[in-house]
Amino acid sequence: MLKDITLGQYFPGNSVIHRMDPRAKLIVAILYIVAIFCAQNIIGFAALLAVSFLLILLSRISIITILRGLKPILFVLVFTALINIFLTGDASEAPLWQAEIPIFSLVWRPTIYRIGVLRAVLTSVRVVVLIMVTSIFLTYTTSPITLTDAIEELLAPLKLLHVPVHDFAMMMTIALRFIPTLIEETDKIMNAQKARGADFANGSLVKRAKALIPVLVPLFVSAFKRAEDLAIAMECRCYRGGKGRTKLHKLQYHARDFVALVLMCLFLASIFYINYLNPLGISL
Amino acid sequence: MENILEIKDVSYVYGGGTPFEMVALNHVSVGFEKGKITGVIGHTGSGKSTLVQLLNGLLRPQSGEILLNGESIWAKPKEIQKIRYRVGLVMQYPEYQLFDETVRADIGYAPRNMGLSPEEVEARVKEAAAFVRLDEELLDQSPFALSGGQKRRAAIAGIIAMRPEVLVLDEPAAGLDPLGRSDILGGLREYQRSCNATVILVSHSMEDMAQYCDRIVALNHAEVFLTGTVDEVFSRSKELAEVGLDIPHIARFALALQKRGVPLEGSLYTVSGVAEAYMRALQRKKAASTAPQSAGEGDHA
Numbered sequence: 001m002l003k004d005i006t007l008g009q010y011f012p013g014n015s016v017i018h019r020m021d022p023r024a025k026l027i028v029a030i031l032y033i034v035a036i037f038c039a040q041n042i043i044g045f046a047a048l049l050a051v052s053f054l055l056i057l058l059s060r061i062s063i064i065t066i067l068r069g070l071k072p073i074l075f076v077l078v079f080t081a082l083i084n085i086f087l088t089g090d091a092s093e094a095p096l097w098q099a100e101i102p103i104f105s106l107v108w109r110p111t112i113y114r115i116g117v118l119r120a121v122l123t124s125v126r127v128v129v130l131i132m133v134t135s136i137f138l139t140y141t142t143s144p145i146t147l148t149d150a151i152e153e154l155l156a157p158l159k160l161l162h163v164p165v166h167d168f169a170m171m172m173t174i175a176l177r178f179i180p181t182l183i184e185e186t187d188k189i190m191n192a193q194k195a196r197g198a199d200f201a202n203g204s205l206v207k208r209a210k211a212l213i214p215v216l217v218p219l220f221v222s223a224f225k226r227a228e229d230l231a232i233a234m235e236c237r238c239y240r241g242g243k244g245r246t247k248l249h250k251l252q253y254h255a256r257d258f259v260a261l262v263l264m265c266l267f268l269a270s271i272f273y274i275n276y277l278n279p280l281g282i283s284l
Numbered sequence: 285m286e287n288i289l290e291i292k293d294v295s296y297v298y299g300g301g302t303p304f305e306m307v308a309l310n311h312v313s314v315g316f317e318k319g320k321i322t323g324v325i326g327h328t329g330s331g332k333s334t335l336v337q338l339l340n341g342l343l344r345p346q347s348g349e350i351l352l353n354g355e356s357i358w359a360k361p362k363e364i365q366k367i368r369y370r371v372g373l374v375m376q377y378p379e380y381q382l383f384d385e386t387v388r389a390d391i392g393y394a395p396r397n398m399g400l401s402p403e404e405v406e407a408r409v410k411e412a413a414a415f416v417r418l419d420e421e422l423l424d425q426s427p428f429a430l431s432g433g434q435k436r437r438a439a440i441a442g443i444i445a446m447r448p449e450v451l452v453l454d455e456p457a458a459g460l461d462p463l464g465r466s467d468i469l470g471g472l473r474e475y476q477r478s479c480n481a482t483v484i485l486v487s488h489s490m491e492d493m494a495q496y497c498d499r500i501v502a503l504n505h506a507e508v509f510l511t512g513t514v515d516e517v518f519s520r521s522k523e524l525a526e527v528g529l530d531i532p533h534i535a536r537f538a539l540a541l542q543k544r545g546v547p548l549e550g551s552l553y554t555v556s557g558v559a560e561a562y563m564r565a566l567q568r569k570k571a572a573s574t575a576p577q578s579a580g581e582g583d584h585a
Binding site for chain 1: 337340342365368369372373374375378380381382383384393394397398428442443446
């Protein structure tokens with residue numbers, strides 16, 4: 001039941017994107033996000049879509065998997081699209097369609113303008129490519145551990161300001177590591193309490209929330225115990241924080257990472273250029 | 285003998301239709317006799333844990349049916365909760381299910397869920413605590429203040445308090461010291477005798493099985509490999525050992541003796557049984573050597 005979470009899942013593989021350095025992936029993803037929010041017209045959006053499909057092809061992850069990852073945000077997409085269609089527009093323009101509902105029209109007359117539809121489409125594209133590209137770079141092709149490694153390295157300059165970067169990264173790694181363990185344990189405890197007559201599915205909201213107490217108490221007890229055990233195990237192996245600590249697998253930039261960075265910078269620049277030219281005269 | 289619980293042609297597959305498909309039980313049919321302790325043995329991944337979760341309706345079989353007193357437990361899926369009160373399941377490491385403020389309240393959790401009156405709940409808590417030999421003064425302590433063995437017994441009491449028709453325990457003695465093991469298993473034997481209860485016991489320890497069970501069901505690769513009384517099953521120790529199932533140490537010892545030519549006969553899975561068989565073999569040998577033309581046997585003393 002709790003195992004059906006697909007958003008944020010790592011698919012091992014050996015594509016170009018898999019092999020990229022996680023730091024480079026993180027920077028490239030951020031540049032792409034900047035490009036998404038800078039794009040102002042149809043040509044820019046077409047370029048965004050083209051690049052995202054190119055990335056899907058490069059990552060060799062099936063398009064079905066990626067579309068399935070979009071399912072959780074479907075509601076947000078539809079909701080924002082509807083708001084854009086009905087509530088935005090340019091009154092100086094002739095409307096595409098206008099509802100004629102007796103009486104109700106006195107209060108509000110649903111009107112659809114050309115620019116509203118355009119905005120709905122473009123914002124939807126924005127959200128879709130945002131989710132697709134960040135998940136291709138950061139979750140589908142990068143294991144959580146290497147991702148935290150990358151974050152630690154990229155944030156390293158903050159150490160000069162006495163920000164405990166290593167400790168944050170370690171906490172993130174541990175948290176990610178124990179999610180599946182906790183899910184498994186929750187399942188087990190729920191089964192044990194079901195065997196004693198617990199009912200999690202029926203009854204009022206209050207009743208169902210109360211039914212969770214026999215699950216949450218043992219779960220917290222064992223989580224704290226596990227945390228203590230882990231702390232002791234780390235101390236036994238002389239863990240003393242990040243100071244003087246070296247890495248077994250040191251991250252290394254390769255030519256492909258620089259190529260990707262340069263290409264993404266060029267892409268961002270061309271988005272700016274397209275905005276400036278604005279050949280079709282559409283802007284949002 | 286009458287079967288209180290019966291499994292008929294049950295199959296269960298995890299992750300069916302995916303590359304991770306795993307058959308846990310493959311057309312298994314087996315009966316559990318009323319008023320007996322039945323042991324379920326089998327190595328890791330043989331389907332033991334799946335079997336016990338099917339018995340009380342935590343899992344639903346994909347084919348076949350499970351009969352409790354001749355009635356399918358899934359006849360009314362909405363009332364599966366009632367089946368769970370009648371077939372009490374103690375999961376592996378049950379001490380993780382303790383949650384309430386006092387041991388008394390925790391043991392009373394299931395009876396309260398059953399909707400019993402406070403007096404009845406109290407009576408059942410006391411009765412169950414007595415069965416697992418939990419001192420009455422411990423009942424008002426926090427369950428988290430108990431020792432490991434006490435926690436385990438409190439958790440088992442939490443199931444016994446439902447007065448189930450069948451008590452199913454998945455590895456109840458795992459991870460305990462020898463004293464803790466005999467405390468729990470001996471307590472179960474006593475519970476079974478005094479209430480004429482039906483108990484199903486899953487365990488890895490063949491010694492415990494030989495000592496505490498009446499009947500044995502041996503699972504191997506998602507199928508029933510052997511079933512019968514302890515005598516019948518362990519008399520086929522050789523076959524059990526061949527499929528990689530563990531057998532009691534003393535049975536292994538007896539097999540080794542037989543291999544060396546000692547003619548042992550009888551039930552060879554408890555220390556006393558093997559000792560008696562050995563004495564008989566010695567006496568026969570003595571009788572044979574006093575006879576005039578006796579052929580000497582190998583020296584094995």
